[in-house]
Amino acid sequence: MMRPKLNILRDELVNQIIAEGMELLMDPGVRVHNDDALSLLADAGADVDAESQVVRIPEHIARQALETAPSDFYLYDLDGEPVVHYGDDSVQFDPGSAAITILDSETQEQRPPLTADFVKFVKLVETIPQLDAQSTAMICRDVPEGIGDLYRLYLALNYMRKPIITGAFGKDTWWTMKEMLVAVAGGEAELAARPIAVFDVCPSPPLMWSDLTCQNMIDCARNNIPSELVSMPLAGATAPVTLAGAVVQHTAECLSGVTICQLAQAGAPIVWGGSPAIFDMREGTPPMGAVETWMIDCAYAQVGKTLHLPTHAYLGMSDAKVVDAQCGLESAGGAIMAALAGLNMVSGAGMMDFESCQSYEKLVIDAEIIGMAKRLIAGIEAREEPIALTLMRELGHRADYLAQPHTLKWFSKELYIPSAVIDRGSLDGWKRKGAKNAFERATDRVNELLATYQPSPISDELRTELRAIATKAARQFGMDELPPLPED
Amino acid sequence: MSNNLLAQITRSIVDGEPDVTTELARQALDAGLEPLAIINQGLTPGMNIVGDKFATGEYFLPHLIVAASGMKQAMELLQPELRARQQTIKVAGTVVIGTVKGDIHEIGKSLVGTMLSASGFQVYDLGVDVPTEAFVAKVKETGAGLLGLSALLTTTMTVQREVIEALVEASIREQVKVMIGGAPVSQEWSDTIGADGCAEDAVGAVALARRLVS
Numbered sequence: 043m044m045r046p047k048l049n050i051l052r053d054e055l056v057n058q059i060i061a062e063g064m065e066l067l068m069d070p071g072v073r074v075h076n077d078d079a080l081s082l083l084a085d086a087g088a089d090v091d092a093e094s095q096v097v098r099i100p101e102h103i104a105r106q107a108l109e110t111a112p113s114d115f116y117l118y119d120l121d122g123e124p125v126v127h128y129g130d131d132s133v134q135f136d137p138g139s140a141a142i143t144i145l146d147s148e149t150q151e152q153r154p155p156l157t158a159d160f161v162k163f164v165k166l167v168e169t170i171p172q173l174d175a176q177s178t179a180m181i182c183r184d185v186p187e188g189i190g191d192l193y194r195l196y197l198a199l200n201y202m203r204k205p206i207i208t209g210a211f212g213k214d215t216w217w218t219m220k221e222m223l224v225a226v227a228g229g230e231a232e233l234a235a236r237p238i239a240v241f242d243v244c245p246s247p248p249l250m251w252s253d254l255t256c257q258n259m260i261d262c263a264r265n266n267i268p269s270e271l272v273s274m275p276l277a278g279a280t281a282p283v284t285l286a287g288a289v290v291q292h293t294a295e296c297l298s299g300v301t302i303c304q305l306a307q308a309g310a311p312i313v314w315g316g317s318p319a320i321f322d323m324r325e326g327t328p329p330m331g332a333v334e335t336w337m338i339d340c341a342y343a344q345v346g347k348t349l350h351l352p353t354h355a356y357l358g359m360s361d362a363k364v365v366d367a368q369c370g371l372e373s374a375g376g377a378i379m380a381a382l383a384g385l386n387m388v389s390g391a392g393m394m395d396f397e398s399c400q401s402y403e404k405l406v407i408d409a410e411i412i413g414m415a416k417r418l419i420a421g422i423e424a425r426e427e428p429i430a431l432t433l434m435r436e437l438g439h440r441a442d443y444l445a446q447p448h449t450l451k452w453f454s455k456e457l458y459i460p461s462a463v464i465d466r467g468s469l470d471g472w473k474r475k476g477a478k479n480a481f482e483r484a485t486d487r488v489n490e491l492l493a494t495y496q497p498s499p500i501s502d503e504l505r506t507e508l509r510a511i512a513t514k515a516a517r518q519f520g521m522d523e524l525p526p527l528p529e530d
Numbered sequence: 531m532s533n534n535l536l537a538q539i540t541r542s543i544v545d546g547e548p549d550v551t552t553e554l555a556r557q558a559l560d561a562g563l564e565p566l567a568i569i570n571q572g573l574t575p576g577m578n579i580v581g582d583k584f585a586t587g588e589y590f591l592p593h594l595i596v597a598a599s600g601m602k603q604a605m606e607l608l609q610p611e612l613r614a615r616q617q618t619i620k621v622a623g624t625v626v627i628g629t630v631k632g633d634i635h636e637i638g639k640s641l642v643g644t645m646l647s648a649s650g651f652q653v654y655d656l657g658v659d660v661p662t663e664a665f666v667a668k669v670k671e672t673g674a675g676l677l678g679l680s681a682l683l684t685t686t687m688t689v690q691r692e693v694i695e696a697l698v699e700a701s702i703r704e705q706v707k708v709m710i711g712g713a714p715v716s717q718e719w720s721d722t723i724g725a726d727g728c729a730e731d732a733v734g735a736v737a738l739a740r741r742l743v744s
Contacts, residue, residue, distance in 0.1 A: 280637065324587065326731060
C-alpha cells in the first residue's frame with residue numbers, strides 16, 4: 043500500500059542541512075551550562091572551554107552517538123501493553139503540555155488551572171480514542187511552583203492508563219518524578235524495560251543547554267528513561283529567518299543533545315523533537331498556527347528520519363484565544379501536516395493561545411481532526427481484486443450500493459466516523475437538536491466522554507505510596523498536605 | 531542645503547540605512563549644523579514616521595529595529611558634540627531593564643529596550659538572568675525613574691515580586707516605578723505583587739513607560 047507521505051525537502055537539501063548542523067557543533071560550538079555534560083564531552087575528545095562553557099564537538103563524536111541511539115522504542119500503558127511506537131512512520135498524538143491556563147467551560151475565559159481541572163483533563167484524555175498518550179498538560183496553581191512539575195505527574199499517575207509525555211522544571215524534582223514512575227512500573231528494571239513516560243528536554247536557542255534540562259537529559263539516559271528533545275528555534279528572532287536556516291539550527295541543537303545523551307548512556311532512547319516557530323514580525327509572538335511553523339516541523343522530521351531517529355513535534359495547536367474558526371483551521375492544518383510527515387508523536391491537542399492555554403472543548407474537537415488525519419495517512423487501498431468490476435457489473439445501472447453486503451463489509455474500514463462534535467446533519471435536524479455551534483457540541487461531547495471514564499488499574503497501596511512521595515517533596519516547598527484528590 | 535541634509539537623515543532612518551544615517555549626520559556636523567537640530571529635525575522625525583508606519587501595519591519589527599540602530603549609531607557620533615557644547619538632550623526618562631534571575635529569555639526584553647531607546651528614554655539593559663541585587667544597585671546608581679522586569683516562565687515570574695520587595699528593603703521603592711512584562715504576566719499579577727503596570731508588547735510598554743513617568 044502506498045501511504046500518503048510528505049517529504050518537504052529535497053534529498054540534497056537534507057544532506058546539506060545535516061552537514062551544516064555538524065559544522066555548527068565545531069564552530070561556533072554549543073554552550074553547555076552543565077558540568078556533567080562538559081566532562082562527558084571532554085572525555086570523549088571534544089574541545090571544552092571551561093570559562094565560556096562552549097564546547098566544540100567534532101563530527102565523529104556526533105556520528106558515533108547517532109550509531110548508538112536507538113531508531114525506535116515503545117511506550118507501555120499501565121496494563122503493560124506496548125501502545126506507543128516511537129519509530130518508522132508511526133503517527134501518534136498526545137495533548138499539548140504545561141499550559142499555564144485552562145479555558146473555563148462556562149465563561150470561555152482563561153484562568154489558572156487547579157487540581158480538579160487537571161484531574162478532569164486526564165480522565166477526558168483516557169476516554170478519547172484518538173489520543174495515544176497522556177501529557178502533563180497543565181500546571182496547577184493550587185500547589186507551590188517548586189513542585190509544579192512533579193505534582194502534575196502525581197495527579198496523572200492516579201488516573202491514567204495511557205503512557206505519558208512529561209518533563210521536569212528542576213534538577214531535584216526529576217528524581218521525585220522518577221521515584222513515582224518506578225513505583226508505578228514496579229521497579230527500576232521494570233521501568234527501563236517498559237517505559238511509561240518520556241521526559242521533554244529543551245535546548246535553549248541558539249545552540250545552548252541550560253544546566254537543568256541538560257541534567258534531566260543525562261539522568262534520563264543513565265536510568266534508561268526515554269527523553270525527547272524539544273529544540274525550538276524561533277525563526278527570525280533566536281534563529282535564522284529562512285526556514286532552512288531554522289532547520290539547520292534545530293539539527294545542530296538536536297545533534298548536540300543526542301551526543302550528550304549517548305555519552306551519558308549509549309543506547310538510551312532519545313527522540314528528535316521540537317517546538318520551533320516563526321516569529322511574527324508584527325506582534326513579536328511565536329505563532330504555532332503559521333504554515334511556516336508547520337513547514338519547519340515537517341522539514342526537521344525528515345532530517346530526523348534520515349538520521350534514523352524517532353521523531354516528535356508540537357503541532358496541531360492554535361494561536362486563537364477562543365475556540366473559533368481560526369482555532370479549528372490552525373489546529374487542523376498542523377495536525378494533518380504532522381501526520382503526513384510521519385511524526386511519531388504529535389503534541390498539541392487541546393492547546394491554544396500559542397502554548398499557553400488548554401481547553402477540554404478544543405481537545406474533543408482536535409480529536410476529530412486527529413481521527414481524520416489518521417484516516418488520511420491510512421491511505422487508499424484496492425480492498426478487493428478487481429477493485430470494483432465484479433460489483434459494478436452486478437449492479438449495472440442500479441444505484442443500490444447501500445443495500446450491498448460489500449458496503450456493510452467495507453464502510454467502517456473506509457470511513458472515519460466522527461462523533462457528534464462534527465455536524466453533518468440536515469439544517470432541520472441541526473435546528474431540532476438545538477442549533478448548537480461547535481463549542482456547544484464539544485461541551486456535550488466532553489460530558490458524554492467523562493461519563494465513560496474507567497478508573498486506572500493501580501492499587502490503593504500504590505496510590506498511598508505516590509501521595510507519600512509527592513507530599514515529601516511538597517513539604518520541602520512549604521506545603522504540609524497536598525490538596526485532596528477530587529471525589530469519584 | 532542644510533534642510534536637504536536633515537530631510538535626507540530623516541529619509542535614511544525611514545529607509546533603514548544606519549550607515550547612511552551616520553554618514554549624513556557627519557556631513558551635517560561638517561556643514562555646521564547644530565547637533566540638537568540634527569536630532570530634533572533629522573533623526574526624531576524619522577523615528578516618528580517609522581513608529582507611525584509600524585502602527586498602521588506597513589512596517590514590521592525588523593524595520594523598527596534597524597531604524598533604532600540608525601538612531602543609536604548617529605547618537606554615538608552626536609553625543610561628544612553635545613557634550614562639547616555643554617548641551618543635553620531631554621530624555622523622556624531613565625529606565626533600567628532586564629530579565630529576572632533564573633530566566634534567560636531575551637527577545638521581549640530587548641525589544642522593549644530598543645523601543646524605549648528609540649522613543650527617547652535612556653535605557654540601561656542589564657541583560658538576562660539578572661540577580662535581584664543588580665537591579666537594586668543599578669536603580670540606585672542611575673537614579674532611574676523606571677524599572678522594567680521581564681519573566682517568560684511561570685517559575686520565574688515570582689522573582690518579579692522579589693525584586694519589588696528588595697526595592698522596598700533598600701528604601702528606593704518610592705523613587706522608581708516598576709513595570710513588568712513576559713508571557714505569563716497579567717494586570718492581575720501586576721496588582722498582586724504591587725508593580726505599577728504591565729504591558730502586552732513592546733509598543734504597549736513604551737506607552738506605559740510614558741504614562742508612568744508623566
